[in-house]
Amino acid sequence: MGLIKWKKEFSVDIKELDNQHKKIIKILNHMFSLQGKEKTEKEIEKILGDLHEYIKEHFRTEEEYMLKHHYSGYDKQKQEHNHFIDRLCEFQKEYLKGNRVNTSILLNFVWDWFSQHILNLDKQIGTFLKEKT
C-alpha cells in the first residue's frame, strides 16, 4: 500500500466529517512513512494510541451527528463502528502482549475498512441530509 490520497469521491458532503476523514488519512500516511525505519517501542505505542483515540473521537462525532438529525441508518453505523473498534483493540492487545505489530497489515486493514465504510455508509448520511433539506 502506498500513501493514501484524498479523492473527491470520498466526500460525504459534510465538512466536519470530511475533515476528520482527512485527518485519519494523515495519521495513516504518517504511519506509512515510518514503515521500514527503525522505530522505538514508544513511537509505535504512540502512533497506535493516537490512531485509536482519534478514530474513537471521529465515531463519536459521526454518531452524535446522526442522532441529532434522526438518521435512520444509525444502528447499522453504530454496529460497524463498534465492530471496527473491537478489531483495532485486538491489534493493540497483541502489541501490549509484546508481539511486534506489522504496520503493513494494520495499515491495510484500517484503510480497507475506512474506504469501504466511507463509500458505502458514510456517504449515505450526506445524501440523507440533502434529501431532508
Ligand SMILES: [Fe+2]
Ligand atoms: Fe461511519
